[in-house]
Each structure stands twice: as C-alpha cells, then as structure tokens.
Amino acid sequence: MSQEIRNLEPKVLWNKFADLNAVPRPSKKEERVIEFMKQFGESLGLETFEDEIRNVIIRKPATAGMENRKPIVLQGHLDMVHQKNADTNFDFDTQGIDMYVDGDWVRARGTTLGADNGLGVAAIMAVLESKDLAHPAIEALFTIDEETGMTGALNLKGGILQGEILLNLDTEEDNEIDIGCAGGIDVTATRGYEEEETPENSVGYKISVKGLNGGHSGMDIHKGLGNANKIMNRLLFDGFENFGLQIAEVDGGSLRNAIPRESNATVIISGIYDEAFVFDMQEVIGDIKSELHTMEPNLSITIEKCDTPAKVMALGVQEGVVRAIYAAHNGVYRMSPDMEDLVETSNNVARVVIKDGTVEIKCLTRSSVESSKMDLANALRSAFELTGCEVEFGGSYPGWTPNVNSEILDVLVDIYQKQNTDKPDVVACHAGLECGILGTNYPDMDMISFGPTIKGAHSPDERASIKSSQKFWKYLVEILENIPVKN
Incomplete structure (x- = not known):
C-alpha cells in the first residue's frame, strides 16, 4: 500500500x-x-x-x-x-x-x-x-x-x-x-427448466456486455446509467424474436446493491441465419450505444463465435423468462411528491443467471414509503410468476x-x-x-x-x-x- x-x-x-x-x-x-x-x-x-x-x-x-x-x-x-x-x-x-x-x-x-x-x-x-x-x-x-x-x-x-x-x-x-x-426488499425469482439437445447445424456465439459505469443501486439509480442485465436481455429478445436464438447460459451482474456493469451469454443460432443475425445485432448494438452514449461512453458489446454448446434452454421456457425480464421494471419507479428531487421508489435488476437447468433473477427494490415499496415488489412478483417462476421476498428493512x-x-x-x-x-x-x-x-x-x-x-x-x-x-x-x- x-x-x-x-x-x-x-x-x-x-x-x-x-x-x-x-x-x-x-x-x-x-x-x-x-x-x-x-x-x-x-x-x-x-x-x-x-x-x-x-x-x-x-x-x-x-x-x-x-x-x-x-x-x-x-x-x-x-x-x-x-x-x-x-x-x-x-x-x-x-x-x-x-x-x-x-x-x-x-x-x-x-x-x-x-x-x-x-x-x-x-x-x-x-x-x-x-x-x-x-x-x-x-x-x-x-x-x-x-x-x-x-x-x-x-x-x-x-x-x-x-x-x-x-x-x-x-x-x-x-x-x-x-x-x-x-427501506428495501429483495425480490428473488427462480425456476427450473429442462435442457434440450442443441439442434444440428447450429452456430455458437458468446455475447458480452461490459464497460458500464455501474454504481450504487440507490444513490445512482436516477442517473440513467446502463444496466448490463437489461441490455443483455434486449439483445437476447431481439435474437429470439427474429432468428430463433436459444440460450445456453447467461451470467450477469453481481451484488444486489450494485448496478450491473457486465453480463455474458452463450447462445446458438441456426446456421442459415448466421450472417443475418450478426448484421441485425450490430444494428441493435448501435442503437443501444447511441441511447447511452452520454452516460456510458465506454460501453462495449461484443458478439463472437464460440464452440457450439451441447445443450440449450427450451424455447417455450426461454420465451417466458426473456419476456419477464423485459417487463421487470428497472430504475426510478416514482419520485417523492413531498421532497424535491428525491427518488421515492426504484428497482435494480441486479443479477440474472441461467445455467444448468436453473433460472435465478435477483432484484433490490427500494422506497421511502412502505406501501410503494410493496407495490413495486408485487409488480415484479407478478411479472415473474406469469412465466412460472417462484418468487420470494427477503431481507426487508424499513x-x-x-x-x-x-x-x-x-x-x-x-x-x-x-x-x-x-x-x-x-x-x-x-x-x-x-x-x-x-x-x-x-x-x-x-x-x-x-x-x-x-x-x-x-x-x-x-x-x-x-x-x-x-x-x-x-x-x-x-x-x-x-x-x-x-x-
């Protein structure tokens, strides 16, 4: 030192x-x-x-x-x-x-x-x-x-x-x-899923999101910083909607009270969509970087070919999980009507892990009003339960x-x-x-x-x-x- x-x-x-x-x-x-x-x-x-x-x-x-x-x-x-x-x-x-x-x-x-x-x-x-x-x-x-x-x-x-x-x-x-x-409360969604054999003629890709500022999920939540989990999910959603992308693995974020800075995913695409997928992804990446340029000038999103994984997530489960993460609120939910410039209620989609037949999504919901805290927690719970997740509330503090x-x-x-x-x-x-x-x-x-x-x-x-x-x-x-x- x-x-x-x-x-x-x-x-x-x-x-x-x-x-x-x-x-x-x-x-x-x-x-x-x-x-x-x-x-x-x-x-x-x-x-x-x-x-x-x-x-x-x-x-x-x-x-x-x-x-x-x-x-x-x-x-x-x-x-x-x-x-x-x-x-x-x-x-x-x-x-x-x-x-x-x-x-x-x-x-x-x-x-x-x-x-x-x-x-x-x-x-x-x-x-x-x-x-x-x-x-x-x-x-x-x-x-x-x-x-x-x-x-x-x-x-x-x-x-x-x-x-x-x-x-x-x-x-x-x-x-x-x-x-x-x-105050705050942890909202944790989990579910299992059956893995299936990767279809023939598939191409493996690794998608990486990094270079974000991250920061305190309370003090910095109002700044419009990028959330690596939400950015990654946007890419997965687009790839699934347009090219039938399937997820083998996702690992994003770390601690519940830190705005996620990095996320990595391994996915597959049918070989017939290979070039079109990469072209489309570059357009989406360009849009995301343009939107976040002011706050996240060092954002890096890469898509590289990798060894094709042996197993992937079934499309039926994947569709629900990706849509639920898309629907999950992230950022400021409500500003205080009583104190100027005070964030009253917010959520941080802090951790997303999809691997070996298990999905785990962790959020930290904060509010200075107990009823508003639970309102947002229940909104998140509803989005995740609609896709078959079990949702637990924990670590609540006033x-x-x-x-x-x-x-x-x-x-x-x-x-x-x-x-x-x-x-x-x-x-x-x-x-x-x-x-x-x-x-x-x-x-x-x-x-x-x-x-x-x-x-x-x-x-x-x-x-x-x-x-x-x-x-x-x-x-x-x-x-x-x-x-x-x-x-």
Whole structure:
C-alpha cells in the first residue's frame, strides 16, 4: 500500500483508513475485521465487546468537562462491497486494497475502494484513539453485513446502547445532512427448466456486455446509467424474436446493491441465419450505444463465435423468462411528491443467471414509503410468476422517517454554516442507511447522518475526495465539542 495515503491530511484519519483497508472485509465474511476492531478497542484500554450477531461496540468515557453532555453513538459498518474490473487480478479474501492518489481523489487499482463506509469507520477509530479531542461519552457501534442485508442493524437488540444521539457517518456528499432514507426488499425469482439437445447445424456465439459505469443501486439509480442485465436481455429478445436464438447460459451482474456493469451469454443460432443475425445485432448494438452514449461512453458489446454448446434452454421456457425480464421494471419507479428531487421508489435488476437447468433473477427494490415499496415488489412478483417462476421476498428493512425538529440537526446546520460560506442541504436519501432499522429498537434516539464526498461507490470507480475528507474531519470534531447538555 502506498505510503502517500498515510501522508495525507488529516493523518489521524487516513492512517486509520489505511489500517482498515489492509484487512479483507467482504460482507458476510467479516471475521477478520471484527477481530481487528476488537483488538483495536482493547489496545486502547476501552470497554470492547460483541453482541449476539457480532456487531462490535467500544465505549469511551467523556473527556474532562464534557460529562454533562448527552452520550452519543458514533456508527458505521465494517463490511464493504467487493467489485473489480474483469481484467483485474485481485483476491478480496486475501489482499488489502491497493490505493493510490489521483489529484484530489484517493482511488483503488481496479477494485472498489472501501471508502463506503471505511472513511466513516476510520473517523470513529481516530476519535476513539484521540487524547486531545473534546467529546461526551461515546459508544462506537460497528455493524456487520450492511451491504448485503443490514444483518447487523436488524439484529441489534434494544437496551444495549446507552446513547441519546446517533451520528451515522455513512453519507457520500459532504454538503448534505441526511435525516431520512429508503427501506428495501429483495425480490428473488427462480425456476427450473429442462435442457434440450442443441439442434444440428447450429452456430455458437458468446455475447458480452461490459464497460458500464455501474454504481450504487440507490444513490445512482436516477442517473440513467446502463444496466448490463437489461441490455443483455434486449439483445437476447431481439435474437429470439427474429432468428430463433436459444440460450445456453447467461451470467450477469453481481451484488444486489450494485448496478450491473457486465453480463455474458452463450447462445446458438441456426446456421442459415448466421450472417443475418450478426448484421441485425450490430444494428441493435448501435442503437443501444447511441441511447447511452452520454452516460456510458465506454460501453462495449461484443458478439463472437464460440464452440457450439451441447445443450440449450427450451424455447417455450426461454420465451417466458426473456419476456419477464423485459417487463421487470428497472430504475426510478416514482419520485417523492413531498421532497424535491428525491427518488421515492426504484428497482435494480441486479443479477440474472441461467445455467444448468436453473433460472435465478435477483432484484433490490427500494422506497421511502412502505406501501410503494410493496407495490413495486408485487409488480415484479407478478411479472415473474406469469412465466412460472417462484418468487420470494427477503431481507426487508424499513425506511427512516425524517424528523425536521431534531435537536442534533439544529447543531449540525449551525456548525456547517459557521465553517462554510453556504448552508447544508438537509435531505433524505434513496440509499439504505441503518438509521431506520436501528430506530425500531431505539425509537427515542435522535439520529443524523453525514460524511465526506465519495463518488462511484459500489463500483471500481469508487473514489474519495481528499479535500472533502479534511472538511468532514473538521466538521466532526466541532460537532463532538457541541453536543447538547443532558436534559
């Protein structure tokens, strides 16, 4: 790891981030980072423990003169999204993130950076280690599995935390203060199918979609970015409609909360349509690239001959599956009528796998309104069930209802205006912050979310602003000094 990262200011923040990024920490495989964080807390002589689900809690007493202030919870999640470019040779299970400085940005070489939520976690670590920062009594709450199910937040029991105010450090625009967020639900469609022998005189082709930006399926869903699964399905639909294309295999997307960047398919065409198929596909590819040129200038779609697969999907099942994926809504479903420019409800067609007699389609549906979330989830369910799929809902978590009368919100707004020349944007976001979930067991806790500017989260283009991180650290330090007095 480059020493230049550790030399960035503020060093207390970037050194902790470098330490954290040396520890592999994929969602659902957090054992190493849990032990890392426990050893960190214990090395400081602070009360450190796990709860039943393996969230880590570290408690630090108030500094002299701050004992009369309300106790606070500083909260971030330990796991990170693991995404890499197809041509990047990297093992997330064994390697630390390879970071470098690019102007005002810290990036990773060909992978996600882990600034989401690593910078927030690093800031909490720096506060815990500090000897000269003024602050009230602190509980540092490091949750697990935020990115793939909010498991840590969902299973944190009431009565463990003693704080009255929670500062969630997981927002990605430094001029925003978040007071609300979307809830979500996983929609998973599956079905089996009989494979059949490939007809004689068939020609095999491999279709690849790559080069898309990808990104956060909540924060970036309104940008009109390309979805590799929807693009691939469009190509398969056209090939089937016009030339009787049959699918041998499809593998598209990865994580439910990442907009799919790549998809690959192996298909067959009757030899009599060989040239016409390729010609037609190039026209469709041209149309897609033209439509997405502004947002996806690096989109690459290739069609190459390959060995003819021995078995393919039966046309009757294939027709229903392809039409269902075409019908499945992707992107913004409804904008909020109450908050300007806020996406209320959306869906990400995140993962499509067709292989060895099994179809699996995974979606993540988000909404800040519970009824609208379920409305869209049921629309997706209906489309998939019409083609014979079994549909399961899972991982449902609530949104976070904004509290415009929050006492800590007033503190943050005042400090931001004092430190900067403009006012902060007080917003609700379309991402799934843990505040809404934590609030179910801690309904009286005053919660707020803020953080440094991070771009491209959940994709290999993820990058963190150095200048913004300095702004964020200065902001956090003054917030800690100005926590309200106990009632």
